[in-house]
Amino acid sequence: MMAERERSQIVAVETIGPYTLLRVRRGFLDPGIPGQFFMLEAPGRPLPRPMSVCLAPPGELGFLIDPIGAGTRALCALQPGDELSLLGPLGNGYDLEVERPLLVGGGIGIAPLPFLSKALGHPPAILGFRSDRHAEAAELVPNAEVVVEPRFVTEAMPPGHDVLACGPEAMLAAVARLEPGAQLAWEAPMACGYGACYGCAVEIGGELKRLCVEGPVLAAEAVAA
Amino acid sequence: MRVLNASGCLDALTAPEVARALDVFVTKTVTPLPREGNAAPRIAEVDHGMLNSIGLANPGIDHFLSQALPRLAELGVPIWVSVGGFATSEYADLCDRLDDRPEVAAIELNVSCPNVDDVPASVGEIVAAARDATRKLLYTKLSPATTDVAEVARAAQAAGTDGLSLVNTILGLALDERTLKPRLSRAVGGLSGPGLKPIALAAVYDCYAATGLPIVGMGGIAAGRDALEFVAAGAADIALGTTLFSDPGSVTRIRAELANEVVTRGVGAVDNAIGVAHAGATAISESSQPVAPVSV
Numbered sequence: 001m002m003a004e005r006e007r008s009q010i011v012a013v014e015t016i017g018p019y020t021l022l023r024v025r026r027g028f029l030d031p032g033i034p035g036q037f038f039m040l041e042a043p044g045r046p047l048p049r050p051m052s053v054c055l056a057p058p059g060e061l062g063f064l065i066d067p068i069g070a071g072t073r074a075l076c077a078l079q080p081g082d083e084l085s086l087l088g089p090l091g092n093g094y095d096l097e098v099e100r101p102l103l104v105g106g107g108i109g110i111a112p113l114p115f116l117s118k119a120l121g122h123p124p125a126i127l128g129f130r131s132d133r134h135a136e137a138a139e140l141v142p143n144a145e146v147v148v149e150p151r152f153v154t155e156a157m158p159p160g161h162d163v164l165a166c167g168p169e170a171m172l173a174a175v176a177r178l179e180p181g182a183q184l185a186w187e188a189p190m191a192c193g194y195g196a197c198y199g200c201a202v203e204i205g206g207e208l209k210r211l212c213v214e215g216p217v218l219a220a221e222a223v224a225a
Numbered sequence: 226m227r228v229l230n231a232s233g234c235l236d237a238l239t240a241p242e243v244a245r246a247l248d249v250f251v252t253k254t255v256t257p258l259p260r261e262g263n264a265a266p267r268i269a270e271v272d273h274g275m276l277n278s279i280g281l282a283n284p285g286i287d288h289f290l291s292q293a294l295p296r297l298a299e300l301g302v303p304i305w306v307s308v309g310g311f312a313t314s315e316y317a318d319l320c321d322r323l324d325d326r327p328e329v330a331a332i333e334l335n336v337s338c339p340n341v342d343d344v345p346a347s348v349g350e351i352v353a354a355a356r357d358a359t360r361k362l363l364y365t366k367l368s369p370a371t372t373d374v375a376e377v378a379r380a381a382q383a384a385g386t387d388g389l390s391l392v393n394t395i396l397g398l399a400l401d402e403r404t405l406k407p408r409l410s411r412a413v414g415g416l417s418g419p420g421l422k423p424i425a426l427a428a429v430y431d432c433y434a435a436t437g438l439p440i441v442g443m444g445g446i447a448a449g450r451d452a453l454e455f456v457a458a459g460a461a462d463i464a465l466g467t468t469l470f471s472d473p474g475s476v477t478r479i480r481a482e483l484a485n486e487v488v489t490r491g492v493g494a495v496d497n498a499i500g501v502a503h504a505g506a507t508a509i510s511e512s513s514q515p516v517a518p519v520s521v
Contacts, residue, residue, distance in 0.1 A: 005473065046274050085472070189269070190268075191268050191277075194243075195239035196240060196473075197470050198236075199279070201282070208264075208282065
């Protein structure tokens with residue numbers, strides 16, 4: 001674990017559609033590689049929450065959060081000036097050595113793509129959302145084509161690209177069928193984020209392994225059933 | 226007083242810097258054969274802690290002895306090996322395999338995992354068989370899910386355990402707020418964290434009074450004050466579990482907080498507080514100045 005834990009101040013809290021963009025003072029924390037994540041203390045809750053880095057402008061770390069549970073609601077209720085503890089960067093990010101990148105994201109799964117897009121020089125992206133309101137988050141990713149349900153990202157994916165994706169499991173499975181060479185960022189419940197709790201086990205290469213240690217970015221072949 | 230990790234709450238090979246902060250590293254429970262563990266989801270947060278249903282995932286004793294143990298020994302921290310089986314003979318075999326390994330400082334008998342279906346034999350039988358199989362220091366980790374944990378502790382003592390690890394998790398259930406279905410794949414899982422603390426304290430208190438054995442106290446310790454309460458109830462050492470998940474630096478932090486508690490209360494040394502919660506023991510007051518002991 002080459003991660004640091006630091007107590008940082010909230011710089012800004014922005015509403016983007018149904019999501020909240022939490023901007024945190026970076027301090028001495030390294031933002032890591034796109035696709036890596038931090039464990040964010042969820043105020044009043046026993047466990048922190050894993051959040052991939054959405055933006056890493058100078059002096060800040062940005063996290064895009066969907067307030068769907070007790071922890072994420074507590075995080076979204078934070079105000080500028082509040083403090084929270086962050087541990088990271090954790091896990092393995094995307095391999096950035098790709099020739100023809102195409103970013104594919106779905107819903108809150110677009111969270112790591114703004115940071116990834118910047119790192120790759122703003123390549124084309126296809127983002128899928130369940131509603132126009134959710135699709136407001138597409139403003140964070142330049143060069144993005146937006147599809148809204150009932151259309152799916154897989155219907156809009158051009159062939160011949162190096163796909164880097166993040167989104168709901170069904171989307172990732174569909175992307176993997178189309179592009180077996182894709183890099184996919186997965187999600188699982190995690191208590192620690194650094195390999196201690198064994199809670200985030202997923203089937204990788206036919207065995208149950210810890211997503212926080214092996215991933216969260218995995219080659220599509222590794223997880224294809 | 227030493228600070229340990231609770232078994233299964235830290236992978237020293239993945240996070241060696243956390244393990245090196247400990248006085249003793251306790252391994253995840255090793256079983257005779259490899260176990261993949263339970264299906265996901267395996268963890269669920271609840272209001273005052275978390276549930277886990279990992280299911281003793283581990284690579285088995287052969288792999289542990291040949292691969293993991295030599296690497297763990299390089300950490301430079303005393304290693305306690307937690308072992309678990311599904312029959313008395315399996316515990317004995319595991320202890321026998323560990324007995325001649327110099328890297329192993331002690332063996333912890335996990336006779337209390339709540340996340341497996343097979344119920345092993347009685348604690349007394351297991352401890353007796355393990356005692357026959359090894360000369361190593363032997364600790365027995367008990368479940369609080371019993372009518373009288375002190376009776377179980379006495380049985381373990383009679384069978385030859387050197388100490389007790391108190392407590393393992395206790396079964397709990399969490400339902401999805403929308404579907405009202407269990408959030409864990411096996412429905413129920415072991416409760417840990419702050420919600421377990423009063424249950425664990427009661428077990429430490431009762432077992433200390435019943436046996437006088439050295440006790441590693443654990444269950445919801447998240448601050449120095451919690452650790453001191455376990456010591457007062459009778460723990461000679463403490464172990465951290467769930468708090469390591471949210472704060473990998475908690476070993477150092479809690480040790481410092483505990484030292485501060487001791488200074489504030491004028492106790493002198495943590496060990497002076499062992500068992501002070503019991504009738505007849507000298508009470509300790511909270512004060513900025515050392516205070517005269519009060520006889521109870």
